[in-house]
Amino acid sequence: MKGCDRQMRTNESIKVPDSTRAVMSLLEEAGFECFVVGGYLRDTLLGRATFDIDLATSATPEDVMRSLSRYVVIPTGLRHGTVTVLTTDGSIEITTFREDGMYSDFRHPDVVRYAKTIEEDLARRDFTINALAWNEKRGLIDPWDGQSDLKKGLIRTVGDANQRFREDALRILRGLRLSAELSFQIEERTSDAMRSCAQLLKHVARERLQVELNRLLIGENALSVMQGYVDILSVVIPELSILDDCAPSPLNVAFLRASSMGRDIPLRLAALLCDLENALEILKRLRYDNATIDRVEKLIAFQSEKLFPEKRSVWRGLYRYGQKDFLDGMRLRVAGERAHANIQGIVAPSAPADTAVSPTTAAIAQIADDLIRRNRILELKDLAVNGHDLLGRGYRGQEVGAMLEILLEKVCVDDFPNERESLLAAIDSKSEN
Ligand code: ATP
């Protein structure tokens, strides 16, 4: 294990922004304890960029509001003892030390009890690497040996894994998300318990699942997590098992395709789900917003769009989808072709990401690139004539828009001059025919 130890920052490198320090000082001056906890410490020790700061305190939410009266404090999660403080550097979540009670529904503790010490609070946290606390006075507090797991790159639950996942099944997906984000391995017992408790994810609110799924999908190590934990992902998206039936598995194509996209959630979702008939239903079920669903729908529709490697066909595609969706749709096509070829052993996974596999797709991409570079992706408003000109020449209703589009295509594809006189002459001669 020694060989894969990670380079870690020292405890001395832990620094918090002045705005956070000011909040911590106010609570301390009022006689309470206050610690930085959670992802901020984990990511700082790993030398990763981190923004979100979570604080844990012995003060109750009412005490926090009283002590921080000069700040805007929003009671964001009073039931869990959480308030959010707005500072010049952003917002800070402050949660009162807690020990969770029984969980009878696999997601919410029946009662939340405040705890007296930070050690009790750390014991209810999900993973050892998240169960660290720090303040200037006491330095780093690490009762669960989280630093050693950080060094080894391991995700391990605090305490008995089965019990922790039975208390709150979302932790299973959080564990996969952390593994995808940090490229950490999941410790064996934790991993076994994840699999045996996976069905409990059905009890977890879908909005919460969505948040973790998004982060998993764009994680650096997403591919190996998806490949290694199909059984768990299939509880969240049961339709994935339809793709897992034949060999070579279309599911692996979907995973490869998804992991080769940029850190763009709709694009990754489209890449994962575009071979399924009910992709949009899946997204609705997982409570995705309409903007995401619309974009995924467009990207998936693009996959079955008939495009030919000639200027007119490519231009029409660009015009209909818009440049951004067209290019993203093409990336998806290329990624799909590459994924198929990878699985059949035709191209190495290490080949450049935008290597198009089929000559047709390559030619379409080339033509699109050329049209864009030559500034041929104009809109109706860029045309030197407008609807009024056509109305004046006897065109009515839908004819107007249709004729403008014909003119636009002439300009963009046939390099017809975009000049008022020439365009009007073209119209006149047409209406005379
Ligand atoms: P990031 O901010 O990068 O998402 P994080 O670890 O800070 O990572 P948060 O969701 O902000 O994640 O949670 C803050 C801390 O609260 C976690 O580090 C963990 O200690 C604890 N925590 C969050 N969710 C759970 C949970 N479901 N069960 C137990 N502890 C949790």
Ligand code: MG
């Ligand atoms: Mg956080």
